[in-house]
Amino acid sequence: MVWRVAKGILITLALVFFLLPIYWIVATSFKQWPDIFAIPPKFVFRGTLVHYLTLFNIRPEEAAKFGQVGKSLFPPRFLNSMIIAGASTVLSVALGTFSAYAFSRFRVRGENDLLFFILSTRMLPPIVVGIPFFVVYRALGLIDTHIGLILLYMTFNLSFAVWLMKGFIDEIPREFEEAAMVDGYTRLEAFFKVILPQALSGIAATAVFCLIAAWNEFFFALILTSEKARTAPPSIAAIQGTSGINWGQIAAGVTVFLLPVVVFTFLVRKYLARGLTFGVIKR
């Protein structure tokens, strides 16, 4: 009995610890300007939508009150984030899945070495390759292009995708496509009709990981883009006005930025639950 109460308290404390920052940001995005800076911090307040309205340029005239100069660039940047993260996720998951299938089913020469090589790309601290990438991209004319970032994110996420999907596909006995092949299907048909449906949970899990990685990426988005292809993370960080940092708008930007990933994860939660427990001891 005591244990149950103690468990409840511990869980509540953990929840508070993890959810407090999120609550704070979301709350801040609805707070009036003075409330944002209030000490002691205010948990109950009168809400306002002004930060969202200025963020999306719906009521640009209010922006001046917070020292903002010119239009908010958030909407186009947010769109860029969606395009770039979405496209790179689709690409890395697709390529990763095909690649993982090949590693799983076929006897690839030097398989272990290749797989390790693929994984090693993930071991690189991004900063180390920041400058080389900048130089190469400039030479290729990829600076500030959507394609540039999409390719980059795809490359970095590919290692993740291949390794994750290989684990999932390994779990599907190869007899599944063999059964289909004996029954009259080609291997490719069998892949789409039989393997893919069973790999959906793995694809969902992989997609979520890749999406989050691409969505939140800051460093390369910052140095490889300036205007056209700039994504949300660098742009949110740069929301400044003449009178200092516009916390309200930043909070609104962050809240809006949080939403798509949360929604996506929620939509695929059924597949995620199964996908996250892969690698459990086989019978």
Add this chain to the structure above:
Amino acid sequence: MAEVVLRDVEKRFGKIQALQGITLEVRDGEFLVLLGPTGAGKTTTLRIVSGLEEPDRGDVFIDGVRMNGVAPRDRNCAFVFQNYILYPHLTVYDNLAFPLRSKLWRTEESEIRKKVEHVARVLKIEHLLHRKPDKLSGGEQQRVALGRAMVRNPRIFLMDEPLSNLDAKLREEMRVELKSLQKNLGATFFFVTHDHVEAMTLGDRVAVLNQGVLQQVGTPEEVYEYPANVFVARFVGNPEMNLLEGFLEGGKLHLRGLALTLDLEKVWKGGELPSRVLVGLRPENILLGQGEAVGEVYLVEDLGADKIVRLRVGETLLRVRVPKEAEFSVGERVPYLLAYEKFLFFDPTTERRLG
């Protein structure tokens, strides 16, 4: 229906020689059982016939046509896997319909419906058509796997230990059903198992395989009564055949393990025998309760319809089948009698049967 011929088929996986020169014929309309322990190469043989593996050497013929290099989908064989391999995202109906929906068969939906329903009726799974595989019992899954094989009327059914994952009781029941199914379809069944009782009860003929080498091919009775070598003699038959070392001297057979000496002409009517032999005697050919020699009861297994006694004679442990009414207690000393006319003789070096 069709016949399958494997000629001198060899297959190696890395360092392991899975099959060494297999020559085997499955006759049209026959129920042939390929029997052997785990790792003997039985599944590999089946996969080579289906086209999922290609032999390193040797030929595969189906109905007289050479199949080497022909894709599985073009061989018109059906494969029933050990763990059924039912597609979990499809209903039973769609699982059964799956083969017919491939581009190879291009069957119309109305035709598909007729065939699926017919097969479901034969296998008594009509009430399960809309369920998904995870909601089926083991026995039901097995039937769906069978149904998916039957639905396109293949020339040959290749079955890889389809009953091994079933409960003991269910296995027994399915054996009877499987046998009558084969008869009714008039199909050629190439069936693989490690269970010798299954092999004896299902097979028209039994092919015994060990470590990639075919040991013997014959009817269940032939394989039981006249095993070609020591391996077959021990593998087929439950409990295992008793094997005793014997040596010949001066017209007499000495069974040292039993401290028994017999006149050779009483037990062997054939030609020359080497000086050392292995003598095999099946447990049902030893009688307890009579005779001059005596042994001590080591273990009694009462299996209901059968009773097995392990009798210790000196250093040897004899396996004896006794009538179920007979009573024995552990430690009891009982006389025993060997049925000499049932002795089987094997060469200890080649392990082949003599005579």
Add this chain to the structure above:
Amino acid sequence: MMERVRLEGLSKRFGAFEAVQDVTLSIFEGEFVVFLGPSGCGKTTTLRMIAGLEKPTRGDIFIAGKRVTQLPPARRNIAFVFQNYALYPHMTAFENIAFPLEAQGVPREEVQRRVREVAKILGLEHLLALRPAQLSSGDMQKVALGRAMVRRPQVFLMDEPLSGLDAKHREEMRAELKRLHIEIGATTVYVTHDQIEAMSMADRIVVMNEGKIQQVGSPREVYLHPENLFVAHFIGSPGMNFIPLVFLGEGRGFRLENGDVIRHETMERLAVRHGVRECILGIRPEFLSIAASGEIRGNTVSIEPLGYKNLYAVEIAPGRIIRVEDMRRERFSGNVSLAVRWEAACLFDHQTGQRIR
């Protein structure tokens, strides 16, 4: 005999599913008790509750007189042998067997002594330095057994330990396990779906179905005197034949499905006393024989040659096929008549499935 394990009203529910319902049983010291039943009957769940791997929804478990229902497995002094051995792949056989002792802090010399003792009994001495990957499945099973034995627990719990083995190995291990039990005499609770295993090794068999105990008795008892149709069908290989009969009244006999009438005084008296009309005659294949004077007529459908005996499938009415065992070498075919050994026959009530006594 002292009671070593007692189960009282043990029940387990998973959501809406009643996996185990009201199991009450006493297991005595040195007994080899087998829980037997089809997949999903609750036998493994019951075993796991005794081990402490599952918490019962209701009921109590006592081991050596102590109430262990709430205790974790480590405090119950039991040993569990898993179906898939669960050996530690990175340790040698020796280290695997020694593991439980080392976990308890037993001194090094004693660990050595006890491991070697157990290895000797199981015939593993020459394998102690090998890793599980280098062992055959039979040897792995022995190492798993050794790991259980070395702790000298109050009770051995075994969950279908032989089901992962080849048919041949299973037969050998069965005899070895039985012999081991005779030598060591440890209290053992063993779970299996294979009734041959149960018949061979058990002192008593607990037959379960759908979470409930159907019958508890020695192998002999459940074989010859099954309490209901389920037990009668499940025990025995090949299974018992069930022949539907209609009782025509005192002195008038029973009517078979094909219209024939058969008579047997003792059976008829049973039917009268119980007041039953529709009943089922249960008779095992070995208690039927093909004889010219037989009471039941039929047509042979197939023969299964088992080497030392033949098993016939005989159709005695449209769709009603029964099995008959015959030890003779000659083969029968076509129409035959079957003689019944009535003293070995059971009569069951068609409605309730219970045996009529």
